[in-house]
Amino acid sequence: MSTAIAETNTGISNAKLGIWSFLASEIMLFGGLISAYVILRSGSAHMVMPPRSMMGVPLATFNTFALITSSVTMVLALAAIQEGNIEKFKRWILCTIGGGVIFLAVKAYEYQHKWHEGITLSSNLFGSFYYTLTGLHVIHVIGGLGLMTYIFVAGSRGRFTPDSHDRVECAGLYWHFVDLVWVILFPILYLL
Amino acid sequence: MTDAHAHGGAHAHGHGEPQGFIWKYVFSVDHKVIGIQYLITSLLFLLIGFTMMLLMRWQLAVPTPADDFDPEKLGMIRSLLNWIFPESMPFGFMDPVFYNQLGAMHGTIMIFLGVVPLGVAAFGNYVMPLQIGAPDMAFPRLNMMSYWTYLVGGIVIMSSFLADGGAPQSGWTSYAPLSVVAPAGQTYWLIGMVIIITSSLFGAINFIVTTLNMRAKGLTLGRMPVFCWAQLVTAVLLLLAFPVLEAGAILQLLDRVAGTSFYIPKDMIYGATVFPRAGGGSPILWQHLFWFLAHPEVYVLLLPAMGIVAEIIATNTRKPLFGYKELVGSMIVIGILSFVVWAHHMFLSGMRTSLANLFVTTTMTISIPSVAVLTCLLLSLRGGTIRYNTPMLFALAFLPMFGIGGLTGLPLGFAPTDMHLHDTYYVIGHFHYVVAPGSLIALLGGTYYWYPKMFGRKMNETLGKVHFWMTVIPMNFVFFPMLIQGMYGMQRRLATPTDQWHNLPVQGWSMMIGIAAAVLMVGQLPFLFNFVWSLKNGEKVGENPWNATTLEWACPSPPPHGNFAKEPEVFRGPYEYSVPGHKTDYWPQDEAA
Amino acid sequence: MSSKVSQGAGAHHGPIDKSDEVRTYLIIFGCLAVLTLLTVGVAYMNLPHAAGVVIALVIAAAKVFLIGSFFMHLRGEGRLINWSVAVCCTLILILILFVLPDLGIHPLEEAARNALHELEAQHAHYPATPGGAAPAGH
Numbered sequence: 001m002s003t004a005i006a007e008t009n010t011g012i013s014n015a016k017l018g019i020w021s022f023l024a025s026e027i028m029l030f031g032g033l034i035s036a037y038v039i040l041r042s043g044s045a046h047m048v049m050p051p052r053s054m055m056g057v058p059l060a061t062f063n064t065f066a067l068i069t070s071s072v073t074m075v076l077a078l079a080a081i082q083e084g085n086i087e088k089f090k091r092w093i094l095c096t097i098g099g100g101v102i103f104l105a106v107k108a109y110e111y112q113h114k115w116h117e118g119i120t121l122s123s124n125l126f127g128s129f130y131y132t133l134t135g136l137h138v139i140h141v142i143g144g145l146g147l148m149t150y151i152f153v154a155g156s157r158g159r160f161t162p163d164s165h166d167r168v169e170c171a172g173l174y175w176h177f178v179d180l181v182w183v184i185l186f187p188i189l190y191l192l
Numbered sequence: 193m194t195d196a197h198a199h200g201g202a203h204a205h206g207h208g209e210p211q212g213f214i215w216k217y218v219f220s221v222d223h224k225v226i227g228i229q230y231l232i233t234s235l236l237f238l239l240i241g242f243t244m245m246l247l248m249r250w251q252l253a254v255p256t257p258a259d260d261f262d263p264e265k266l267g268m269i270r271s272l273l274n275w276i277f278p279e280s281m282p283f284g285f286m287d288p289v290f291y292n293q294l295g296a297m298h299g300t301i302m303i304f305l306g307v308v309p310l311g312v313a314a315f316g317n318y319v320m321p322l323q324i325g326a327p328d329m330a331f332p333r334l335n336m337m338s339y340w341t342y343l344v345g346g347i348v349i350m351s352s353f354l355a356d357g358g359a360p361q362s363g364w365t366s367y368a369p370l371s372v373v374a375p376a377g378q379t380y381w382l383i384g385m386v387i388i389i390t391s392s393l394f395g396a397i398n399f400i401v402t403t404l405n406m407r408a409k410g411l412t413l414g415r416m417p418v419f420c421w422a423q424l425v426t427a428v429l430l431l432l433a434f435p436v437l438e439a440g441a442i443l444q445l446l447d448r449v450a451g452t453s454f455y456i457p458k459d460m461i462y463g464a465t466v467f468p469r470a471g472g473g474s475p476i477l478w479q480h481l482f483w484f485l486a487h488p489e490v491y492v493l494l495l496p497a498m499g500i501v502a503e504i505i506a507t508n509t510r511k512p513l514f515g516y517k518e519l520v521g522s523m524i525v526i527g528i529l530s531f532v533v534w535a536h537h538m539f540l541s542g543m544r545t546s547l548a549n550l551f552v553t554t555t556m557t558i559s560i561p562s563v564a565v566l567t568c569l570l571l572s573l574r575g576g577t578i579r580y581n582t583p584m585l586f587a588l589a590f591l592p593m594f595g596i597g598g599l600t601g602l603p604l605g606f607a608p609t610d611m612h613l614h615d616t617y618y619v620i621g622h623f624h625y626v627v628a629p630g631s632l633i634a635l636l637g638g639t640y641y642w643y644p645k646m647f648g649r650k651m652n653e654t655l656g657k658v659h660f661w662m663t664v665i666p667m668n669f670v671f672f673p674m675l676i677q678g679m680y681g682m683q684r685r686l687a688t689p690t691d692q693w694h695n696l697p698v699q700g701w702s703m704m705i706g707i708a709a710a711v712l713m714v715g716q717l718p719f720l721f722n723f724v725w726s727l728k729n730g731e732k733v734g735e736n737p738w739n740a741t742t743l744e745w746a747c748p749s750p751p752p753h754g755n756f757a758k759e760p761e762v763f764r765g766p767y768e769y770s771v772p773g774h775k776t777d778y779w780p781q782d783e784a785a
Numbered sequence: 786m787s788s789k790v791s792q793g794a795g796a797h798h799g800p801i802d803k804s805d806e807v808r809t810y811l812i813i814f815g816c817l818a819v820l821t822l823l824t825v826g827v828a829y830m831n832l833p834h835a836a837g838v839v840i841a842l843v844i845a846a847a848k849v850f851l852i853g854s855f856f857m858h859l860r861g862e863g864r865l866i867n868w869s870v871a872v873c874c875t876l877i878l879i880l881i882l883f884v885l886p887d888l889g890i891h892p893l894e895e896a897a898r899n900a901l902h903e904l905e906a907q908h909a910h911y912p913a914t915p916g917g918a919a920p921a922g923h
Contacts, residue, residue, distance in 0.1 A: 018330065018331060018401045021869075025393050025431050025435045027874065031436075035880045036443060043889040072814045074856075076807060076810060079807050084800030122452050124470045125453060136442070162799055184845055188841075191825065476887065531879065
């Protein structure tokens with residue numbers, strides 16, 4: 001089935017306009033949660049921040065790098081498909097998936113470590129926000145990995161060409177957004 | 193996520209191979225089938241919500257037994273109620289917990305399962321692609337998922353009656369911390385809301401992309417019907433506001449099931465002991481997150497109705513709408529301002545007065561574009577050749593009803609007067625005036641107006657007029673007295689208002705309201721009968737029974753898959769009626785010069 | 786916006802050379818890496834709280850801008866998408882900035898500030914004005 005380039009009133013394809021609309025709602029979803037965190041963090045006498053040593057900043061910094069790298073490999077995969085180089089595309093998509101998997105693995109370790117140390121979902125407000133914010137983000141990363149797997153499989157089957165690769169671009173936009181959310185969560189949860 | 197012309201759903205099934213019943217009607221991706229699915233489902237939910245309110249009005253008419261009450265000699269209705277609800281309505285007197293459950297469910301069902309799906313999803317889905325000359329929505333499969341998600345969400349919410357402890361009972365507003373400690377039904381509400389929000393977001397994305405991207409050749413945004421503009425602004429409101437409620441609902445869900453304290457203050461006393469949570473949260477935070485959505489939500493209830501009224505008035509006055517640009521501009525300004533007025537619902541929450549003043553200012557400002565819309569619609573009547581058919585009667589009634597509703601909102605938006613009126617029946621009177629004699633009247637008008645397009649037959653005019661008068665008049669007898677009761681200080685959400693001494697002088701109005709509500713319900717019977725009867729027996733119509741100009745009237749009634757035989761081309765604006773020199777009093781948008 | 790426009794840079798043009806863009810992506814990656822290290826470094830400097838918050842948010846904003854502009858190609862997109870993103874960010878800012886005055890003031894801080902105002906008011910009117918007690922402050 002061909003994904004013919006659409007002629008649309010705005011000049012932007014339906015898929016791209018659709019994904020940006022979706023991302024707008026995601027900005028509001030994460031924004032709503034982050035707002036709640038900012039408000040209670042500044043206003044609640046009982047939001048006690050754990051000491052930095054408990055937060056594991058070096059590991060989280062590495063994790064941030066992992067996700068940013070996977071964002072770069074994603075955009076390189078897009079460039080590859082625009083060049084018509086399927087092999088390069090496949091390699092970069094696999095790297096993107098790899099970066100996401102590393103991120104999840106580190107998060108899994110972080111969660112069980114912190115829980116063990118006493119920062120749990122209900123231990124205090126910080127714990128509640130930490131697991132909620134990063135947990136929702138993790139769910140989005142998992143979804144993104146599913147999306148990337150589809151992109152990899154479809155791309156391997158020759159589905160995308162330099163003239164028709166809308167879905168790769170849209171998947172990329174989603175993945176970059178997931179990275180972007182982490183770029184905000186990392187300082188407000190770990191560093192401040 | 194199909195591209196504009198690769199709609200496998202819409203076209204592929206239209207050519208040749210017969211579709212199975214399931215794919216054609218149940219899991220259809222055709223926007224028209226989905227629109228009708230939403231229409232039927234939302235009308236059913238409206239009926240359910242209305243029935244709940246009738247039970248509540250029964251309770252309010254006679255809240256407690258009179259001195260000479262004899263349990264052996266129950267009246268007909270009382271013994272029936274006693275038989276149906278032995279625990280919740282012993283001797284036909286409602287248990288306060290059941291009252292609160294019905295109250296919370298009435299609000300939730302009417303708003304999220306009734307009026308919004310009717311105004312936005314039913315009419316928007318059916319009419320908007322036709323009005324812009326598109327073969328279907330941008331994402332037909334997403335559209336289908338949107339309907340089924342809505343239905344699942346509705347079922348989850350309704351099934352809360354079966355939960356341990358019954359349905360949610362913390363108001364449709366679910367204020368914390370009451371909602372956090374409430375029985376299991378509240379969890380159903382939260383999960384159901386997340387599902388419904390997902391359905392709305394799917395729909396909003398579809399509407400925005402379709403409207404912006406799939407208009408026919410020549411249909412510039414400046415030639416788009418007001419109805420489509422209204423749907424576009426509404427879709428943006430849904431897209432941007434609902435996720436904030438979703439965020440708040442996630443936090444409340446975690447508070448309920450995971451022991452968090454987002455909305456629980458430190459050392460909260462619950463039932464004579466300290467609530468065993470870490471604490472530190474704020475109940476007011478819930479109110480902010482909730483109302484950040486719920487205020488734009490009321491414009492979601494209103495804007496499609498305004499769009500429908502605009503369409504009906506243009507067609508039935510045989511003249512262009514007054515102030516197309518002002519109408520559209522005002523709707524856009526309403527949409528923008530709706531995001532900065534939310535805390536006028538919270539004037540009595542203890543919030544900081546400087547903040548309250550800010551919201552008073554923004555709230556007073558938003559009344560301006562609302563009045564502008566009403567004025568344009570009123571002035572559209574001037575000099576027109578008015579055809580008083582059933583849809584037009586409903587559209588005309590909308591104008592004064594919405595006028596009353598809007599005016600009664602002013603003392604609520606102004607904090608000093610809201611001090612006295614907040615949480616009284618005045619508020620109930622106000623918002624019902626805008627939603628029931630307001631939006632719902634317009635939506636009923638829309639049903640009569642577009643029924644011929646959907647089913648190829650007109651609804652019966654006589655039954656329609658009976659329905660009209662038996663709706664508009666009783667509605668006023670139901671809601672106007674509430675304004676009076678509210679000014680006397682009668683509070684909302686009380687199963688037995690007569691327990692409070694100051695309510696006794698206005699208790700008599702409650703009896704009248706109850707009777708009027710019953711008459712209102714009876715008045716809907718002609719409509720229900722008409723709807724079903726006309727499917728087979730209504731007067732058959734062609735493409736354009738109303739002699740209207742917009743594109744939905746330029747295809748068969750009902751339209752086939754793909755809607756238009758070939759993509760229409762548009763040459764003029766949407767309301768070219770009575771153009772001097774033209775042979776007919778209407779000049780369709782797609783008719784060549 | 787009345788006519789339909791063919792979308793997609795490079796539509797119907799076949800494979801195109803992307804090496805310039807690839808170089809840009811790698812430079813941006815470098816910037817992001819540097820900014821990440823910078824934000825962590827600044828955190829360990831233990832600056833006064835307000836300054837620390839401002840710097841962290843500025844750096845985060847810069848990273849968001851780079852990812853958005855270059856990786857998400859916002860730079861190349863028209864007004865519709867760029868303005869939509871701006872609107873969303875503005876709405877979240879409104880949510881935060883309108884609610885902070887209500888809930889974001891630390892109650893102990895507020896009590897301390899009120900107490901300070903009262904003390905100042907009392908001292909300003911000492912000795913007490915004839916016929917009246919010291920004013921009640923706030």
